[in-house]
Structures are given as structure tokens and as C-alpha cells.
Amino acid sequence: MRPDAPSRGFETAEFAARTEKAQSLMAATGLDGILLLSEPDVRYFSGFHTLFWQSPTRPWFLFLPASGKPIAVIPEIGAALMRQTWVEDIRTWSAPNPANDGISLLTELLSPLAERGATLGIMKGHETGWRMPLGDWERLVSQLPGLQFGDATALVQGLRMVKSEAEVAKLRHICGIGSATFERVPEFVSAGMPLEEVFRAYRREALLQGADDVPYLVGGADQGGYEDVISPPSRRPLQQGDILMLDTGSTWDGYFCDFDRNWAIGTPDDLSRRAYDTLWRATEAGFAAARPGNSCSGLFQAMQGVIAEMDDQGGDIGRLGHGLGMQLTEQPSHAAFDQTELKEGMVLTLEPSLGYGQGRIMVHEENIVIRADGAEMLTKRAAPELPVLG
Amino acid sequence: MRPDAPSRGFETAEFAARTEKAQSLMAATGLDGILLLSEPDVRYFSGFHTLFWQSPTRPWFLFLPASGKPIAVIPEIGAALMRQTWVEDIRTWSAPNPANDGISLLTELLSPLAERGATLGIMKGHETGWRMPLGDWERLVSQLPGLQFGDATALVQGLRMVKSEAEVAKLRHICGIGSATFERVPEFVSAGMPLEEVFRAYRREALLQGADDVPYLVGGADQGGYEDVISPPSRRPLQQGDILMLDTGSTWDGYFCDFDRNWAIGTPDDLSRRAYDTLWRATEAGFAAARPGNSCSGLFQAMQGVIAEMDDQGGDIGRLGHGLGMQLTEQPSHAAFDQTELKEGMVLTLEPSLGYGQGRIMVHEENIVIRADGAEMLTKRAAPELPVLG
Numbered sequence: 001m002r003p004d005a006p007s008r009g010f011e012t013a014e015f016a017a018r019t020e021k022a023q024s025l026m027a028a029t030g031l032d033g034i035l036l037l038s039e040p041d042v043r044y045f046s047g048f049h050t051l052f053w054q055s056p057t058r059p060w061f062l063f064l065p066a067s068g069k070p071i072a073v074i075p076e077i078g079a080a081l082m083r084q085t086w087v088e089d090i091r092t093w094s095a096p097n098p099a100n101d102g103i104s105l106l107t108e109l110l111s112p113l114a115e116r117g118a119t120l121g122i123m124k125g126h127e128t129g130w131r132m133p134l135g136d137w138e139r140l141v142s143q144l145p146g147l148q149f150g151d152a153t154a155l156v157q158g159l160r161m162v163k164s165e166a167e168v169a170k171l172r173h174i175c176g177i178g179s180a181t182f183e184r185v186p187e188f189v190s191a192g193m194p195l196e197e198v199f200r201a202y203r204r205e206a207l208l209q210g211a212d213d214v215p216y217l218v219g220g221a222d223q224g225g226y227e228d229v230i231s232p233p234s235r236r237p238l239q240q241g242d243i244l245m246l247d248t249g250s251t252w253d254g255y256f257c258d259f260d261r262n263w264a265i266g267t268p269d270d271l272s273r274r275a276y277d278t279l280w281r282a283t284e285a286g287f288a289a290a291r292p293g294n295s296c297s298g299l300f301q302a303m304q305g306v307i308a309e310m311d312d313q314g315g316d317i318g319r320l321g322h323g324l325g326m327q328l329t330e331q332p333s334h335a336a337f338d339q340t341e342l343k344e345g346m347v348l349t350l351e352p353s354l355g356y357g358q359g360r361i362m363v364h365e366e367n368i369v370i371r372a373d374g375a376e377m378l379t380k381r382a383a384p385e386l387p388v389l390g
Numbered sequence: 391m392r393p394d395a396p397s398r399g400f401e402t403a404e405f406a407a408r409t410e411k412a413q414s415l416m417a418a419t420g421l422d423g424i425l426l427l428s429e430p431d432v433r434y435f436s437g438f439h440t441l442f443w444q445s446p447t448r449p450w451f452l453f454l455p456a457s458g459k460p461i462a463v464i465p466e467i468g469a470a471l472m473r474q475t476w477v478e479d480i481r482t483w484s485a486p487n488p489a490n491d492g493i494s495l496l497t498e499l500l501s502p503l504a505e506r507g508a509t510l511g512i513m514k515g516h517e518t519g520w521r522m523p524l525g526d527w528e529r530l531v532s533q534l535p536g537l538q539f540g541d542a543t544a545l546v547q548g549l550r551m552v553k554s555e556a557e558v559a560k561l562r563h564i565c566g567i568g569s570a571t572f573e574r575v576p577e578f579v580s581a582g583m584p585l586e587e588v589f590r591a592y593r594r595e596a597l598l599q600g601a602d603d604v605p606y607l608v609g610g611a612d613q614g615g616y617e618d619v620i621s622p623p624s625r626r627p628l629q630q631g632d633i634l635m636l637d638t639g640s641t642w643d644g645y646f647c648d649f650d651r652n653w654a655i656g657t658p659d660d661l662s663r664r665a666y667d668t669l670w671r672a673t674e675a676g677f678a679a680a681r682p683g684n685s686c687s688g689l690f691q692a693m694q695g696v697i698a699e700m701d702d703q704g705g706d707i708g709r710l711g712h713g714l715g716m717q718l719t720e721q722p723s724h725a726a727f728d729q730t731e732l733k734e735g736m737v738l739t740l741e742p743s744l745g746y747g748q749g750r751i752m753v754h755e756e757n758i759v760i761r762a763d764g765a766e767m768l769t770k771r772a773a774p775e776l777p778v779l780g
Contacts, residue, residue: 008625049622050608050620050621050622051605051606051607051608051620051622052608052620054605054606054639054717054718055717055718055719056517056518056519056717056719057517057712057719057723058708075708076708077619077620077708078620080617080618080621081618081620081621094708095708096516096517096708096709096723096725097708097727098515098516098727099727101516122524123524124523124524124525124528125488125523125525126486126488126491126523127446127447127486127523128446128523128524129446129519129520129521129522129523130519130520130524131519132519133514133515133516133517133518133519134512134513134514134518134520135514135515135541138514151525196602199602200597200602203597203603204594204597204598207590207593207594207597208594212586212589212590212622213593213604213605213607214603215441215444215603215605216441216444217441217603218440218441218442227470228470228471229467230440230441230442230467230468230471231440231470231471232439232440232441232602235398249444318448318465318466318467318484318485318486318487319486322447327444327445327446328444328445329445329446329447333447333486335486337487337488337489
């Protein structure tokens, strides 16, 4: 462990503050409770943190009442871990049980709301999914006549977008680990190395630098630029004239960094150097525009103004950055459609991209936190000129 | 890369065979198409393989028509990678677009089915989720009056349960990597090492042994046995008298192993030794019962019969093993409720567990494939007596 690591987990006061803020907003928006199903939403209000969510077999539920602590309705296998959190009311069943995976417990919990025609908040908006069988949900709803539903997406995502200082400390820590790993790349990557082995070496180094895990690692390498930014690595060896990109989502205590770096293998071509310079300056423009009171749309325009020197499409990534936290990508989006106001405490990526040459694409990415007087860089800034690996 | 690694990806013929089998079953069960949303389901029929699914921002859709190749409806950022698969009809939009994230494209695709009152298969049964915003789904359905819906869960899960030899080769490869990593544990784990560092060292070794990634690693260590099997690691150093368990879900080319190993730190207590012996014999009983024609329920009973010598509850895990493949856990479940018949080509875990002592739990796990004349072990069998780390 790095000596500068912050402490793991959060104080109980942080979960209480999150819950009270949610309850205050629930009262203002007419929600009498919120049912949460997803790993980050459940973790945000409870502190329940486990990789076991990777098994899709069992659903997990956390109910935020109008007042008081959250109530957990979970498989018995999670009871011991949930008892270590601040949650006190923990209701469990022996799961999996296809005939009744928590449905009776939820019916009992929600029936009082249904009987008085109350409104249950659910997460059904942009960037959400529904982590339980749709058939079970339909069955549950049919057993709760009178229950009204409201969309809690904006409420929950709005809270999660603004990070506490304890969250920022975790994000800064993993960004530091990612930066230190990228700095070591010239020591373990060189021409002739298959991209698959580059990925493996990067993962091992990130763990050595203190990452808990490297759940996300993508990249590309090809002559005069890469063509794709989401593929798994090939066995193709790095060659002179390649542009290499690695994009990492490494984690520490359940929080992600998400940024990338580019390198030339040997002397780079002029067009790739120009693309790099354009994106480096686009990031600078985004950083300068990242202040409270500006919007995601404004941040997008600031970067797009520079990118347009080379490419008026800005690649086909769909946006030029996003929120960052317990998930690799979170709301908001730096795109023309997103009018979200930038607020102190938001942790964001700046991710300008452009298309160039014969179907080539280049992406840059840094991670920042919005402060009262502007942005603070959490990653160690990329070099201003395309670095060369021997 | 290990010299014995199978090739990555699959032949086009394999995707064609999977699709034809599905279409034959669709015809027999009255489904005129199936809409798939989840990463493993989309990958199973298309070969589209990327870690980018970790970003929850964008939905991805694959439509299986009654005949012909699947049709992809995906964000533009995935088009280059999808073009490398056997899928030819690829329809994209610039995502994210909260106002219209693929909904117009899906409406256009599905309208002909709606107009003739056809039945669309969707995945709404046990062990499924819904990987798109529920609000968008409701909007889509409202735009397709006349469309009927059928549950395609049994059809798709039934196909995915039985692995091809190419899939078994990948699973055997990652099980071999996991086994080799566990064999090295005595070289890098000893008393005094914090559990967090044990996890980090295990991950680095698994990568060195050839794993692409270690998405899942849980475990526990405590005096006379561990209390919990899904927690992240603590900073507590291993002590004489601890029982240590590590449970890994490592991957190679998108396929998981899922098994664990137990060790004593110094001389083990008698009760832990007895629990180990009981579970080792329960695994033997499960292995002997794992033959075509037996059922998951029968497999469960075979293991439970041995476990009952010490514990008539079998821990609180809810089942004694499950299917394994592109996901850490897949159907079926070794539990009294699951009457699924064992078939040649099924890859399964045997995972007996028991509660003992003062709130202690122990789990054993191996991975097998069902063959015509019985089971084949994919993992290197655990030692018959609880191994001791110095």
C-alpha cells in the first residue's frame, strides 16, 4: 500500500448526510420512498461494498424511506457484510429462489405505501438499468395496487455527481496510482512487444503501484494512428511508426480513475503529432472552462472549438468527457445536449477526441475536480508533445 | 502467453450454429424474434467482445430474427469493432443521446413485427436484468402497439448452458491458469502479510500465469475459520491459527474460472480440519454424481448427504454450485429447486459449503465439464488434507 493512501470506507456521518439530503429532496419532489437496485446506488447510501455483484444470480434491494435509515432486503449470503455497515434493518432470504427472490419481502415492505396511494421513486432514466428480472418486477407491481411511481433518477444522480472530500481523496489516490503507472510505461513497453503483453504488463504494474484492481483497460496501436478505442488487445507486436494508446479504469476502494495516454513507437508521423497537439490544447481549453457556473455544454464547446481546427466531427465518441466516481463513467456528459451546471465537488473527465487521416482516431483524457475558483487536476498532466518510446 | 493457449475468438461457423439452434427453438416456441440487451447474450450470438460495457451510459441491442444473421443496433463508438464480427446489418446512432438512445432505430426494426401482431422474445426470467433505462423501454413498447411479448429466458439460457468444445477449451485454459496460480500461493503468502497484500500478490501472479484479468477475487481469513465469503480484503495481517480462503474468478478471452482454495496459517484446529475433510468428500460425491441424466437437484443431494455429517444447513450460500462460462455464475443451480437435467458439455462448479464452530463457514469449489461417461475435472483437484502455510 502507498504510504499516502487515505483510509478505506467512510464515516457513518457521511452515509447519514447522503441519506438526509436525499430525504429532503424526496419531500420536495413528492417521493415517499426510493427503491434502489444497482451496485453503486446501494453502496452510496449503505456502504455495502463487494465484488459479489458480478454474479448476476441474485437481486439486491435497498429502500430509502421518507425518514430514518435505509432498509436492506438482500440475499442471506450478504447479511454478515451488510451488518458491518450503518444499516440496521436487514431483511434476508435464502437466495437464489426463482419462485420468490425477495418478492414477498418487498411486498411486505411496500404494502403500507401502496395502501395509502404513495409514490415510490425508481431509477428509470438515462444511464440506468434494471438489476432484477423484469418478470419479477411485473409480478411485484401487480401485488401492490395503488402504488404510484416517480422517476428518482435526477435526484440520485444529482447527489452522486457532487463528491464529498472523502470521495475526492479516494479519486485523487487512484488517479495518482494511474499516473505513476503510465510514467513507468517506457520501462516495460517497447517495439516488438505484442499488445496483449503490453496490457498484461500494465495491469501488473498498476497493482504494484497500489491499485486494488484494473477492471477496465482498452487501447489500440497501429501505423500512423489507431482505428478503434474499445477493443481488447491483439497479439500484434508494436512496430516502428505505431501510435499506441492505453486507457485505464483502475480502482482503489471502489473508486475509479479513467484516463489515457498516447505514445509513438519510434519517430511519429506529422499528422499524429498535429492531432496530439490539437487535443492537448483542447484539454487546456476544457480545463480553463471547468468552473462553477459554466455548464457541461459550455465545457464541450470550449474543447470542440479547438478540435474543430482538425475535425469538425470530434470523432464519433458521442461526448468529450463525463462524470467519474464509483463507476467508470457517470453523469453528466460533456455534450451539446447536457445543460448540467458545473458545481464545486464534481469529479469529471476531460476527453477530447478527433478523427484524422485514413480512419484514424485519437483520444486524450484527464481527470479533474471542480473547485470554487476553477478546476484542480487529479491526474498528472500528459506531456505537451507526443512522447516517443524507443 | 502460455504455449498451450487455444486460439482467441470463434470460427464464424460457431456463431452460425448458435443462431440456427436458437431460430429452430424460436420456431418451435412461437417467437418471431428475440431482442438481446446483455453483454454475454450479445457476445454469444455476435462475437462482439469489449470491456466497454462497464460504462453504463449506452444501451446495446442485438436482434435475432426468425431467420438470417443477427442485426446489431448499437452506439456508433462500437461500429468498428462490430464490423469485425460475422454480423453484417449494423445500425448505429451517435450515443449518448438521452432523448433518443436507439429508440427510433428499434421502432423501425420492430414495427413490421408489431404490425402483424408477432411475438418478440425478451429476457425477463431468473438471473436476468434489463440493461437499458426502464423509461426508454416503456416508451418503445408504447410505440409498438400490437407487438406481443414472450419469455426467451429458458431458450437462451438453455443454449448457453451447453458449451461447445471451443468454449470448453477456453474454460480449461483459464482453469489451468487459476490452478497454477493457487499452486504458487505458498511462495508468496505467509504469516504477517495483510490480506489486502495477499489479494494484490494473487492478482499479479495470475496475470503472470497468463490470465487476461482477475475481475473477481474474494476471500477471508480468521482464527479457526473465516466468517464471510464475499468481503473485500482487510488490512489485517495473517496470523498463526488463521484459516485463509481465496476464491477467484479469473478470465481468458472472456471466459471465467470460478474456484477457491483453503489454507491453514500454521497448525490448523481440529474442527477446521474436519470441515475441510467433509467438504473434500462432498466434492468427491458431487463429482461422482455429475453424469448425463442426473439433475442439478440430484447433484445437490449427493453433496448435501456428506455435508450433513457436520451441518444440516449447508451454510447460507443458497446453492452448492452453478453453471460457468462468459459469466462468473450462470444457470443452472445445484439446489433442491433446480430440476435441470445434466447434459454433455455443461460446465459447472461444485461448491459445497458448511457452517461450523462459532459462526465460521467453509467453502470448497472445483470446475468440471459433463462428458458422456461422467465428469471431467477442469481445475487441478484441491489437496485431500487442509494445506498448511508456514
